[in-house]
Amino acid sequence: MNTLDVSDVSFAYGQREALKHVGFSVAPGRFAALLGPNGAGKSTLIALLTRLYDVQQGDIRVCGCSLRNAARPALRQLGVVFQQSTLDLDLSVEQNLRYHASLHGLSRRQGNLRVEAELARQGLDERRREPVRALNIGHRRRVEIARALLHEPRLLLLDEASVGLDPASRLALNQHLRHLCREQGLSVLWTTHLLDEVQPSDDLLILHQGRLVASGTADALSQAHGGNLDNAFARLTRAPGATPGVKA
Numbered sequence: 001m002n003t004l005d006v007s008d009v010s011f012a013y014g015q016r017e018a019l020k021h022v023g024f025s026v027a028p029g030r031f032a033a034l035l036g037p038n039g040a041g042k043s044t045l046i047a048l049l050t051r052l053y054d055v056q057q058g059d060i061r062v063c064g065c066s067l068r069n070a071a072r073p074a075l076r077q078l079g080v081v082f083q084q085s086t087l088d089l090d091l092s093v094e095q096n097l098r099y100h101a102s103l104h105g106l107s108r109r110q111g112n113l114r115v116e117a118e119l120a121r122q123g124l125d126e127r128r129r130e131p132v133r134a135l136n137i138g139h140r141r142r143v144e145i146a147r148a149l150l151h152e153p154r155l156l157l158l159d160e161a162s163v164g165l166d167p168a169s170r171l172a173l174n175q176h177l178r179h180l181c182r183e184q185g186l187s188v189l190w191t192t193h194l195l196d197e198v199q200p201s202d203d204l205l206i207l208h209q210g211r212l213v214a215s216g217t218a219d220a221l222s223q224a225h226g227g228n229l230d231n232a233f234a235r236l237t238r239a240p241g242a243t244p245g246v247k248a
């Protein structure tokens with residue numbers, strides 16, 4: 001079973017169509033990068049996945065459960081890291097996680113176990129008593145990932161999570177997430193507008209003007225465009241009349 005199935009999803013803000021018949025799947029253990037220039041529809045898709053908006057047309061299933069008629073079990077399998085951090089900067093790493101575990105309805109014992117497991121999994125054990133304020137942005141992101149995984153979802157959604165990170169932290173975050181996919185079977189949907197965050201084996205989903213204009217591994221897409229992913233992206237997302245090769 002796929003971790004995520006987006007089937008023929010369309011969405012409009014009044015008369016303005018933001019998504020047009022979008023369909024794709026993410027399999028267990030896969031890292032899927034959702035790319036598109038501004039206005040492509042990425043945020044709208046995230047809003048539908050997190051149920052900020054209701055699906056108007058089509059269906060979205062997480063681990064087989066439809067967001068339309070089985071939203072609770074579907075959302076139970078989803079962990080989210082939003083662009084804006086919502087950590088309490090004055091609480092310690094551990095306190096932030098414990099607080100969130102209780103919000104998830106985990107018992108104290110279960111919560112403690114999950115917090116310990118995630119501190120170890122995210123390499124945060126030694127920083128546990130530090131206030132989040134003392135951590136650099138890369139480590140804060142790790143705390144957010146730990147928090148998003150406390151309830152053991154199968155799908156981790158990250159919305160432009162590398163914004164504000166220096167190149168070294170971006171690389172570390174990227175490698176860390178791929179490790180979680182490879183070693184632990186987690187599926188990741190990662191939205192970005194930066195092509196250099198994509199690796200050849202990733203599933204690449206390119207949105208442009210509300211349509212999914214390409215999907216497949218980054219490697220296959222690159223080969224189909226003369227071995228150059230930048231060219232592929234530029235061609236696929238070119239606005240009518242725009243200068244060829246201009247990247248978003």
Ligand code: ADP
Pocket residue numbers: 013016017018036037038039040041042043044045
């Ligand atoms: P992206 O995240 O890729 O930049 P968005 O999902 O924000 O794209 O936008 C997709 C389209 O929907 C754009 O044309 C945008 O102008 C429009 N849009 C986004 N949010 C709203 C809104 N709240 N009301 C009306 N139109 C919107």
